[in-house]
Amino acid sequence: MGMSRLKTVKTVTSTLMIAVTLGFLVQYGETTPAVGVGEDGETYNKVPRSLMLSTNAQGQAVFGVPNKVMVPVDHAANLQQVVSVDVVYTEMNVPEMGAIMAMPIPGCDTTLSAVREPAAMVALTVTAPCSEGQAFTVSHSGIQVAGNTDSDGVALVRVPALMTNAEFNVTFDNVLKATTEIFVPELRNFDRAVLQWMTRDNMRLHALENGAQIGDPGHVWSASLHSATDTQQGKNGFVVYLGDAEAEIPFQAEVYTFPEGQMNRDGGVDLLVGVTVTEDNCSREVDAMTIQTNAGQTLIKTDISVKMPSCDQVGQVAMLQDKFTDLTLVSN
Numbered sequence: 001m002g003m004s005r006l007k008t009v010k011t012v013t014s015t016l017m018i019a020v021t022l023g024f025l026v027q028y029g030e031t032t033p034a035v036g037v038g039e040d041g042e043t044y045n046k047v048p049r050s051l052m053l054s055t056n057a058q059g060q061a062v063f064g065v066p067n068k069v070m071v072p073v074d075h076a077a078n079l080q081q082v083v084s085v086d087v088v089y090t091e092m093n094v095p096e097m098g099a100i101m102a103m104p105i106p107g108c109d110t111t112l113s114a115v116r117e118p119a120a121m122v123a124l125t126v127t128a129p130c131s132e133g134q135a136f137t138v139s140h141s142g143i144q145v146a147g148n149t150d151s152d153g154v155a156l157v158r159v160p161a162l163m164t165n166a167e168f169n170v171t172f173d174n175v176l177k178a179t180t181e182i183f184v185p186e187l188r189n190f191d192r193a194v195l196q197w198m199t200r201d202n203m204r205l206h207a208l209e210n211g212a213q214i215g216d217p218g219h220v221w222s223a224s225l226h227s228a229t230d231t232q233q234g235k236n237g238f239v240v241y242l243g244d245a246e247a248e249i250p251f252q253a254e255v256y257t258f259p260e261g262q263m264n265r266d267g268g269v270d271l272l273v274g275v276t277v278t279e280d281n282c283s284r285e286v287d288a289m290t291i292q293t294n295a296g297q298t299l300i301k302t303d304i305s306v307k308m309p310s311c312d313q314v315g316q317v318a319m320l321q322d323k324f325t326d327l328t329l330v331s332n
Contacts, residue, residue: 110126116184123157132153135248141163143255145252148247162187193207193255196251205221205272228257238256240255274319288305
């Protein structure tokens with residue numbers, strides 16, 4: 001072994017001995033405070049604690065937990081103001097949804113009864129003991145009619161039948177309450193045309209029979225003197241108005257009835273839709289629906305859109321043609 005290598009070994013050995021001696025002296029000379037004395041007088045040491053090395057505000061290394069570990073965030077300063085819901089969605093007065101009762105209350109059952117009347121008309125009696133003064137809707141083969149019960153929960157509604165096996169429904173708050181069916185064989189003697197709408201617009205159905213003009217005796221509408229009895233006798237047709245323009249959902253309809261078999265006469269029938277021009281509907285489109293039946297055999301439903309005149313004609317009545325199928329062709 002060379003002299004240089006021998007020096008290196010000695011140096012390493014001396015260094016290790018010094019380190020061990022220092023470590024022993026430090027450990028042995030360390031003063032540990034007594035935290036308890038046993039029965040034999042011996043002392044025991046505290047459990048060593050873990051210390052955390054951190055940095056103070058001046059960037060100097062310190063032991064223990066610093067006075068300020070972190071700066072608290074001002075959460076209130078970071079809040080975002082949210083627009084109120086009723087500002088974004090302004091339609092707050094929406095119709096109330098009806099509650100469907102799982103168990104009917106005794107004595108509150110709604111009933112709907114039907115009786116035939118001349119010219120295939122049906123008289124419906126709504127009896128709702130627990131719905132006094134309440135709005136309802138009667139439906140039949142596409143016709144929807146708004147109505148209200150009286151202080152006793154009773155209402156009478158007359159509806160022209162569109163099918164020989166006629167079914168009628170009554171709903172309160174969009175909840176079906178009662179149904180009824182009735183056989184109306186007399187409908188085979190009549191043709192019918194229906195104008196149905198659900199807005200507050202003033203709409204009217206006008207029938208011009210046998211080439212008549214507006215104001216002639218052959219002009220049939222809901223304000224003329226033509227009756228169901230005349231139609232039953234085969235003289236002319238008649239028009240009835242149904243519904244309630246002031247209801248929350250104003251289902252309204254006008255129904256024209258004409259003797260079947262007389263449609264083939266020269267001149268036939270021209271049907272016009274009259275709509276009063278108002279500030280709410282001028283220069284706009286009004287939606288409606290037509291329903292036609294041929295002696296209760298064929299039922300034709302058509303959605304229509306009526307383009308209203310400009311606003312300089314407010315107060316006038318617009319007479320609109322070509323909204324119905326040719327009844328002469330339907331009869332044939």
